Amino acid sequence: MKFHYAIFDMDGLMFDTERLFVDSFTQYVAPQTGMDFPREKLISLIGLNHASTVQIFPELFGTKYTCDECYAISDVWTKRYLAEHGLPVKSGLVKLLAWLKKNGYRIAVASSSAQGKVAAYIESVRLTEYFDVVMGGDMVTKGKPDPQIFLMTADALGCKKTASCVVFEDSKNGLMAGKRAGMNVIVVPDLQDPTELLPGYAFAKVKTLADAILTLSDLS
Numbered sequence: 001m002k003f004h005y006a007i008f009d010m011d012g013l014m015f016d017t018e019r020l021f022v023d024s025f026t027q028y029v030a031p032q033t034g035m036d037f038p039r040e041k042l043i044s045l046i047g048l049n050h051a052s053t054v055q056i057f058p059e060l061f062g063t064k065y066t067c068d069e070c071y072a073i074s075d076v077w078t079k080r081y082l083a084e085h086g087l088p089v090k091s092g093l094v095k096l097l098a099w100l101k102k103n104g105y106r107i108a109v110a111s112s113s114a115q116g117k118v119a120a121y122i123e124s125v126r127l128t129e130y131f132d133v134v135m136g137g138d139m140v141t142k143g144k145p146d147p148q149i150f151l152m153t154a155d156a157l158g159c160k161k162t163a164s165c166v167v168f169e170d171s172k173n174g175l176m177a178g179k180r181a182g183m184n185v186i187v188v189p190d191l192q193d194p195t196e197l198l199p200g201y202a203f204a205k206v207k208t209l210a211d212a213i214l215t216l217s218d219l220s
Contacts, residue, residue, distance in 0.1 A: 004105060005159045006165070007157075013209075021042070022039060024077040043191050046170075047112055047169075087125055091208045093209050096213060110135045111137060116136070119134050143173075145174075149177065166183070166184050168212065169186075170192075175202060188208065
């Protein structure tokens with residue numbers, strides 16, 4: 001079956017920002033607050049929107065500082081890093097976007113990050129022209145692994161059958177959300193390999209985004 005719509009996660013999938021998130025907490029937030037941030041617990045937050053993160057944060061890390069206070073400290077470190085090094089774009093992203101556009105796909109981002117941040121990141125690396133829809137986690141009431149953001153994105157794209165959507169994800173929560181939306185998820189592992197946690201959920205797994213072109217070409 002040929003797909004007609006492509007939906008991208010952002011953090012850890014388009015940009016190498018999940019690694020920055022973990023580094024900011026372990027290298028900067030921890031010494032600033034005196035709190036402990038085990039890597040595995042930080043990774044468990046990947047793919048969650050702000051509301052979901054606020055809810056689970058105290059259970060994972062305690063209540064010495066609030067979730068928003070810790071993220072504000074993290075943002076200081078991250079902004080300094082991006083100002084010095086720029087936004088790290090994942091290998092194969094531009095090549096895949098160009099191929100999708102050339103082959104008539106309508107393309108969207110459905111990220112757990114706030115919509116304004118998503119749009120700013122995309123604009124900063126001059127990729128805005130590729131995307132027909134940009135959705136953020138602040139635009140939904142239920143974050144991943146709930147499928148709401150994918151269903152809303154499909155509707156915004158004009159998609160009537162979710163099975164005609166291919167989703168690109170790197171996280172367990174994103175894979176679950178795409179599957180629950182009735183979409184076909186291609187996993188590009190980042191800090192975790194969700195296909196090991198959820199065998200049978202993914203349509204395919206590839207090493208880089210560019211590798212997905214061969215998978216999609218075989219369907220044409």
